[in-house]
Amino acid sequence: MSLIIDCHGHYTTAPEPHNAWREAQKAASKEGRAPPPYPAISDDQIRETIEANQLKLIKQRGADLTIFSPRASAMAHHVGDQQVSADWAFHCNNLIYRVTRLFPETFIGVCMLPQSPKADLTASIAELRRCAELGFVGCNLNPDPGGGHFTHPPLTDPYWFPLYEEMCELDVPAMIHVSGSCNPAMHATGGYYLAADTVAFMQLLQGDLFSRFPNLRFIIPHGGGAVPFHWGRYRGLADMLKQPSLDRHLMSNVYFDTCVYHQPGVNLLAEVIETKNILFGSEMVGAVRGIDPQTGHYFDDTKRYVDALPISDAQRHAIFEANARRVFPRLDAILKRAGK
Amino acid sequence: MSLIIDCHGHYTTAPEPHNAWREAQKAASKEGRAPPPYPAISDDQIRETIEANQLKLIKQRGADLTIFSPRASAMAHHVGDQQVSADWAFHCNNLIYRVTRLFPETFIGVCMLPQSPKADLTASIAELRRCAELGFVGCNLNPDPGGGHFTHPPLTDPYWFPLYEEMCELDVPAMIHVSGSCNPAMHATGGYYLAADTVAFMQLLQGDLFSRFPNLRFIIPHGGGAVPFHWGRYRGLADMLKQPSLDRHLMSNVYFDTCVYHQPGVNLLAEVIETKNILFGSEMVGAVRGIDPQTGHYFDDTKRYVDALPISDAQRHAIFEANARRVFPRLDAILKRAGK
Numbered sequence: 168m169s170l171i172i173d174c175h176g177h178y179t180t181a182p183e184p185h186n187a188w189r190e191a192q193k194a195a196s197k198e199g200r201a202p203p204p205y206p207a208i209s210d211d212q213i214r215e216t217i218e219a220n221q222l223k224l225i226k227q228r229g230a231d232l233t234i235f236s237p238r239a240s241a242m243a244h245h246v247g248d249q250q251v252s253a254d255w256a257f258h259c260n261n262l263i264y265r266v267t268r269l270f271p272e273t274f275i276g277v278c279m280l281p282q283s284p285k286a287d288l289t290a291s292i293a294e295l296r297r298c299a300e301l302g303f304v305g306c307n308l309n310p311d312p313g314g315g316h317f318t319h320p321p322l323t324d325p326y327w328f329p330l331y332e333e334m335c336e337l338d339v340p341a342m343i344h345v346s347g348s349c350n351p352a353m354h355a356t357g358g359y360y361l362a363a364d365t366v367a368f369m370q371l372l373q374g375d376l377f378s379r380f381p382n383l384r385f386i387i388p389h390g391g392g393a394v395p396f397h398w399g400r401y402r403g404l405a406d407m408l409k410q411p412s413l414d415r416h417l418m419s420n421v422y423f424d425t426c427v428y429h430q431p432g433v434n435l436l437a438e439v440i441e442t443k444n445i446l447f448g449s450e451m452v453g454a455v456r457g458i459d460p461q462t463g464h465y466f467d468d469t470k471r472y473v474d475a476l477p478i479s480d481a482q483r484h485a486i487f488e489a490n491a492r493r494v495f496p497r498l499d500a501i502l503k504r505a506g507k
Numbered sequence: 508m509s510l511i512i513d514c515h516g517h518y519t520t521a522p523e524p525h526n527a528w529r530e531a532q533k534a535a536s537k538e539g540r541a542p543p544p545y546p547a548i549s550d551d552q553i554r555e556t557i558e559a560n561q562l563k564l565i566k567q568r569g570a571d572l573t574i575f576s577p578r579a580s581a582m583a584h585h586v587g588d589q590q591v592s593a594d595w596a597f598h599c600n601n602l603i604y605r606v607t608r609l610f611p612e613t614f615i616g617v618c619m620l621p622q623s624p625k626a627d628l629t630a631s632i633a634e635l636r637r638c639a640e641l642g643f644v645g646c647n648l649n650p651d652p653g654g655g656h657f658t659h660p661p662l663t664d665p666y667w668f669p670l671y672e673e674m675c676e677l678d679v680p681a682m683i684h685v686s687g688s689c690n691p692a693m694h695a696t697g698g699y700y701l702a703a704d705t706v707a708f709m710q711l712l713q714g715d716l717f718s719r720f721p722n723l724r725f726i727i728p729h730g731g732g733a734v735p736f737h738w739g740r741y742r743g744l745a746d747m748l749k750q751p752s753l754d755r756h757l758m759s760n761v762y763f764d765t766c767v768y769h770q771p772g773v774n775l776l777a778e779v780i781e782t783k784n785i786l787f788g789s790e791m792v793g794a795v796r797g798i799d800p801q802t803g804h805y806f807d808d809t810k811r812y813v814d815a816l817p818i819s820d821a822q823r824h825a826i827f828e829a830n831a832r833r834v835f836p837r838l839d840a841i842l843k844r845a846g847k
Contacts, residue, residue, distance in 0.1 A: 315657065316656045316658065318692075321692045352706065358710070359706075361733040369694045392705075399768035399769025399770075400767070400794065402799065403797050406797045430739075432736050432738065455740055455743030456743075459739060
């Protein structure tokens with residue numbers, strides 16, 4: 168029996184004491200005080216928030232497994248300093264770990280990194296290593312930890328290389344995912360996310376990162392931002408910039424998820440992007456929570472769009488399961504150990 | 508007989524003395540000197556650059572008329588101060604004016620504005636008025652004159668209102684178009700343009716600009732950035748933000764061009780966006796100048812993609828001509844005076 172693996176889920180419904188602690192931490196940081204102690208959160212509190220939300224929707228929609236990470240918009244790497252980010256990432260990732268222990272059949276962890284605008288990646292590497300030991304299978308990498316002004320070096324810059332070395336060593340991929348926007352001109356889920364996805368892809372196109380790191384793997388979420396819609400533009404830009412063709416230059420290392428919330432968009436994705444580069448994802452419970460009046464179904468029930476694609480069973484199996492197992496080898500190993 | 512009107516052409520092939528003057532102007536500005544006098548450029552020099560490039564391609568590809576503006580990536584509003592931008596816009600727009608006088612059947616002017624990061628819009632309004640008197644039918648509005656960090660107020664902010672008032676008074680639309688990027692993390696035509704298009708649409712979605720300016724019209728170029736690909740996401744976000752549906756909220760005022768350089772992208776555009784909101788455009792000679800090895804045709808020969816759409820003749824006429832005449836009433840008046 169094949170599995171349906173959602174590569175993009177966030178714990179957007181974390182227990183309230185967790186969020187309250189974050190507010191207290193931010194206030195303390197502003198005033199130069201130490202943060203209060205992290206509150207006790209019971210297993211039941213975690214169970215409730217999961218059972219009433221993600222687990223319910225996963226079952227209703229017919230998925231099996233979600234690759235689960237802390238709420239992306241709340242990573243807010245632009246807030247505070249390295250220590251603030253390190254403490255916040257530690258607690259967020261621990262909460263994900265507890266979810267994966269309470270629901271080991273359904274949730275596999277991906278960690279956030281304690282990035283901070285002025286910091287190097289030492290703390291991020293340490294947290295990635297800690298989380299890998301806890302059974303996490305990947306990380307979310309924020310290409311713009313400044314929060315909405317794109318002031319960080321491009322993903323091809325040596326600034327990032329120590330983290331990439333660790334990722335290759337651990338054999339974990341990263342989802343390229345910005346966080347909340349502190350820019351009033353840029354709405355997070357409606358502007359910033361898609362802009363950052365698009366900009367990230369172009370950074371990779373301009374560079375030559377994967378000849379240095381041939382095993383490095385990135386998932387660009389939200390269907391790759393604007394990229395598949397403009398696939399001809401990118402093929403043409405690769406040519407103009409005298410880069411190899413996209414398939415040779417990038418598409419052994421770059422993947423797009425299916426977080427595109429209508430059928431025509433997912434159709435386009437599957438038409439222009441090779442099946443091997445598409446991972447099922449829903450970003451659930453996430454950016455858009457309503458029901459599409461045109462279909463009567465949730466906008467983010469992306470499984471329906473993939474189910475409706477005019478593709479072969481083998482292709483659908485690749486999108487739902489096989490590609491995720493290839494991109495996340497540690498997930499594959501966990502599933503194999505469980506006889507799946 | 509119907510016309511084929513390309514709403515998005517730039518004078519990317521301007522005579523070399525024009526570009527050399529710009530370099531001299533920038534150097535002078537850096538050193539606090541006055542710029543050198545603007546060089547004499549003959550009609551023949553202009554004719555040559557147009558006949559060998561845009562005019563040749565327009566004829567080869569079978570369009571009739573191009574709405575023509577200064578090279579977008581060279582507007583570079585982030586360079587120098589208000590006076591530097593004012594001088595540069597003056598000369599760029601004059602060159603466009605001369606093209607429209609030399610080739611009145613083929614080119615209609617759209618002006619760049621002398622925006623400058625720290626300036627208000629007084630100079631831009633004056634230049635828009637001057638250009639309208641010269642027969643220009645619209646303007647290009649840069650939502651991020653800082654050049655790649657999105658530090659300007661959103662398009663719904665009162666900062667922009669004086670310009671909008673003038674646009675409504677003159678009955679001219681604006682194409683929302685950023686310029687070159689001074690951000691090493693953001694490639695202009697591959698990252699910045701599409702990111703800015705997407706961010707601009709979301710700014711409009713969040714706001715309520717068109718109830719204040721019901722006659723204001725914006726063209727979002729490059730097929731609307733990521734927007735049509737994520738149309739479900741935007742429909743869902745409008746719902747989540749308790750805004751009216753997109754058709755009522757934005758789509759009497761917002762238009763997308765067809766600068767999407769492959770057939771599947773243009774197909775998606777035409778599938779999800781109402782015909783009345785799509786204007787033929789090619790961004791020619793522009794971002795991508797090569798030939799698509801998959802088709803044997805130029806990537807930016809977007810007329811082919813529109814020709815191949817499974818739509819009615821009336822719809823194709825709307826995309827090629829009628830919508831442009833509606834969005835640019837001054838163009839319509841010029842064409843009517845010419846018996847077209």
